[in-house]
Amino acid sequence: MNIRLTVNGRPHTIDVDPRMSLLDLLRERLGLIGSKKGCDHGQCGACTVLVEGRRANSCLxxxxxxxxxxxxxxxxxxxxxxxxxxxxxxxxxxxxQCGYCTPGQLCSAAGMLGEPGPSAVTENLMDDPELTPAEIRERMSGNLCRCGAYVNIVSAISEVAR
Incomplete structure (x- = not known):
């Protein structure tokens, strides 16, 4: 199938197999190897990209x-x-630390900063809560880090959110 899409501001027209994942298109056809193939099941978040500004697991x-x-x-x-x-x-x-999850963490954080509304840890569901460390941890829970750099990831996101 022939598709047209814009990736990082650049338009592309490309033939793809209907079964090809966005992750494989990015890595194998467009040479954008920042997004990583971690679990290939949408569970780790290493492949997270932004689609129309919203977070998406590109492997799915x-x-x-x-x-x-x-x-x-x-x-x-x-x-x-x-x-x-x-x-x-x-x-x-x-x-x-190792950096494998970092591209997905960065894209997820960029998308998360633009997402209004409560999360599972918001006390009052009618609020648009402040991004406290607990809110950030909850909203970033789909991105795993095997090295355990979570404390510093939350600190970095908190700084930008302020």
Whole structure:
């Protein structure tokens, strides 16, 4: 199938197998290897990208479903040489160790910062709560870090959220 999509601000027209995942399209066909294939089951978040500004596990999304849509990967977060505020905060707070999950963590955090409303830990469901460490941990719970850098990841996100 022939699809058109925008990836990191660049338009692409590409033939894809209807069974191809967005992750495989990004890595194998477009050469964008920032998004990682961790579990390939949507459980670890290493493949998280932004589709129309919302978080998505690219290992579960079909490439054909991206026809006409805009996708942002970790490679598209920075503005040229200027790092995205989250990228700078992750460096400043030492919010990574091996770095395998970092691209997914960054994309997930970027999407999360734009998502209003309560989460499972919000006391009053009618509130649009402040992003406390508990809120951040809950909202980022779909992104796993085998190295256990969670404390620094939450600190980095908290700084940017302020």
């Amino acid at each position: 999304a079909l490439a054909v479903a991206m026809d006409g849509r805009s996708v942002t990967t970790v490679e598209g977060l920075a503005d040229g040489e200027r790092l995205h505020p989250l990228q700078a905060a992750f460096i400043e707070h030492d919010a990574f």
